[in-house]
Amino acid sequence: MTGDSKDSLISALCGPEIWQWDSNGSCSISFKKDGTGLLRAGAELSIFIAAEFAWELKSSENTEDNPSFDIQITLTTRVHPYLRESRQHYTLLNEQALTSAAFQPKTYTIRLEEGRFDEPATPCVNSPPFLHRPPKFALRLSFDKSPFPPLEEWREEAKFAAEQCRFWEYKEFADKEVPRDGVLAALLHKVTG
Incomplete structure (x- = not known):
């Protein structure tokens, strides 16, 4: 992998907040970009x-349309920065919910793909019926297996919720919501400026 292709992959992966x-x-x-997430x-x-x-x-197999690459992720017990102050409200968080594995x-x-994609949660059978068209997204990030731990890596007290x-079935993520098209979207855009 050349330095340029590595930099492009990292920029694309780290681009969305x-x-x-x-x-x-x-x-x-x-x-x-600092190697954390x-x-x-x-x-x-x-x-x-x-x-x-x-x-x-770890490696990449770049194609113009669908660059794929291998990445190593090591989950830590460090709490997400936005929740550090309220951690005490969550009794089954990180190492309390997950095994050492x-x-x-x-x-x-x-x-990484660019196109027009459904929100990954849309086909979920547990989702409520939609009263409006679900959002579409311009970018999709697909994993070969979920970055969320499989059932056997959940502690007994958290297994029911898991x-x-x-x-562990969530393998796709999206970013950059595509503006809604159609008459209603045009009208809303005109009214809201």
């Missing part, structure tokens, strides 16, 4: 993972 699985941001991942998994008012991680680019280095193959949410 947050790669989201759902519009609420309850399940998301973000990467920083943030992983968050929650549902409704509960948060089970709000952890910093270390990451390292969840904090071992893991390698993933990731693909089984309900099935975080």
Whole structure:
């Protein structure tokens, strides 16, 4: 991998402030150029993972349309900066919810795509029916396996919640919401300026 292609991949991966699985941001991942990142998994008012991680680019197989690359991620017990002050409100957070196996280095193959994609949570069977068209996104980040730990890496007291949410099935994240098209969107744009 050349220095330029490595820099482009890192810029694309770290470009979005947050790669989201759902519009609420309850399940998301973000990467920083300094080799750290943030992983968050929650549902409704509960948060089970709000952890910093270390990451390292391992290799890449660049194509113009779909660059894919291998990355190593090591989840830490350090709490997401936004939740450090309120950590005491969450009894099953990070190491309280996950076994030590969840904090071992893991390698993933990731693909970055540009296009017009559904929000990853849209096809989720647990999602409520939509009264409006769900958002579309211009960027998609796909993992070969979820960055969220599999069921066997959840502590017994957190397994029920994990089984309900099935975080380990979340392998796609999106960014850059595409403006809604159509008459209603044009009207709203005209009214709101």
